[in-house]
Amino acid sequence: MASLIDTRHDVPGLLSARRIITLLGSILVALSSGTNYIFSAYAPQLGARLHISHTQLNVVGLAGNIGVFASGPIWGRIVDSRGPRIPLIGAFTCFLMGYAGIKRMYDAGTDSGTSISATHFTLLVVCGLLTGLGANAGIASAINTTAKSFPASAHATTTGLVQSGFGLSAFFFSTIAHVFFPGDTSAFLLLLALATSTPILVALFIVRPVPLPPTPSGPRGDEDEDYERIPSGEVAPFITDPIIDVVGIAEQGSRTPLLGSRQEDEPSSTLRLGRSQSCSRPDNLPDIHGKMLWRTLDFYLISVIMALLSGTGITYINNVGTISLALFAKSNPIYDEVEASKWQAAQVSTLSVGNFVGRVLSGLISDFLRNRLHLPRAYSLCIVSSLFIISQALAIGISRVSTLWIATATLGVAYGGLFGALPAIVIDWFGLVHLSENWGYVSLAPLVGGNIFSIMFGRNLDAHTPHEEDTSRNVTRFVGGGVSSEQRCLIGRECYVSSLRVTLVACMVALALSTWAATRDERRRRAVRKERTDERDRDL
Secondary structure, three states: OHHHHHHHHHOOOOOOHHHHHHHHHHHHHHHHHOHHHHHHHHHHHHHHHHOOOHHHHHHHHHHHHHHHHHOHHHHHHHHHHHOOHHHHHHHHHHHHHHHHHHHHHHHHOOOOOOOOOHHHHHHHHHHHHHHHHHHHHHHHHHHHHHHHHOOHHHHHHHHHHHHHHHHHHHHHHHHHHHHHOOOOHHHHHHHHHHHHHHHHHHHOOOOOOOOOOOOOOOOOOHHHOOOOOOOEOOEOOOOOOOOOOOOEOOOOOOOOOOOOOOOOOOOOOOEOOOOOOOEOOOOOOOOOOOHHHHOOHHHHHHHHHHHHHHHHHHHHHHHHHHHHHHHHHHHOOOEOHHHHHHHHHHHHHHHHHHHHHHHHHHHHHHHHHHHOOOOOOOHHHHHHHHHHHHHHHHHHHOOOHHHHHHHHHHHHHHHHHHHHHHHHHHHHHHOOOOHHHHHHHHOOHHHHHHHHHHHHHHHHHHHOOOOHHHHHHOHHHEOOOOOOHHHOOOOHHHHOHHHHHHHHHHHHHHHHHHHHHHHHHHHHHHHHHHHHHHHHHHHO
16 A cells, blocks of 8 residues: 555656656657648649649648558557557658658759659658658657646647647648748758657657646546446447447346347347446446447448548648649739749748648647536537638639638638647547557548548649640739749649539538537437436436
């Protein structure tokens, strides 16, 4: 007993220096890991230098996104079982190799008028993939460490702060490049190689989970009453009942079933549970993972929402630089490359700031919904989906580069809000113990939406890019070393507006699914609360 007391005294307080340093270190890791959002700041220049098409350029951008999302389950399992050290070492290696490789290929360039070879293009894609692998390794370590170092009531806020660093990364690095290396893409890529890998080395010494202080035993608060603890159970196959997510069959000798004993008129003989789990957890959260995760309806529901919204965001983020150049060229017959690059950089910075704001606000709103209004966090997805719809509608209607920032800022807030709110929802729905693994599986969804929408966007741009026989009518748009018209669509909204109409419809579908997810979760919570009240009344 004495040793147990001593151990508890050694646990740092909730606002201890050790815990705050861990949070700040996690934000630093996230800041270094969000550089995939800056791709559009150098993508047009990279495409022009290497003479590759819009579709090929989108493939390079997608390689980074694939590295981020496809590696999620792998890095997540490593973080859950071994801690953050191994993924952080992997992040350092991937960032350094990825961005150094892209810089090397950019510096080498190609012979005038010829595209790079298939081998070199494959290497370029691999380098993009490495940057994505490093990004996921870093952010998975940061989120997991933060979630395990702070109590459930602060999960959305603290993980939102970490995610905000991820979203602010593009603004941070693009601002440094604009101030110190204006117009120098090669120096910018060198900055990314060094400034993303070096902070990861620092984080190896400060990003470690901090044990939580023991909580006093006693009745659970209202915020946890919607999650039922059971000694053990068997999980039935995939279910589609709107009230039931997972069905457990209690062992003999277990405590009273959540919804009472079986009635003769009930269609099912299974024991109905709210957000049940396969084993009892001391944190009163479910523990759904592995095969059980893939047999729950909520996993597929949140994955589809994620695919539609993140796919829209990824497509816009990877192409906002091209969009700004197209609008600028449409309004300026005499093309000024320096002026055009300023508008391009402004969009990336606006997007990054919006991303940062969205990640912070979504965490605060999510915790407010749960702790103050006693509503499921899933309602925050309705807000996020609405913002996505507004952003796409604005982008469709904007025809001047000077007002594009409105759509970009809205999209940034929406995209940041999506990734700021979802980790806490994943914890509420599936538990904390396997958070990184479960989040990794959910993060596979953007691969579907991102690939479909980005390839569609790139092909639409290529379809509107002037061919060699058409360039004579556009040659007056360019001066000096401007971007070649053979490789760029510069006719304004016509380049991309049809693609945005598709993503607008996708966001509307996501809003409908988000509303269903929130109301479904609310009905389940009400059913659990009602049954608890009935049980207390029967006991009296």
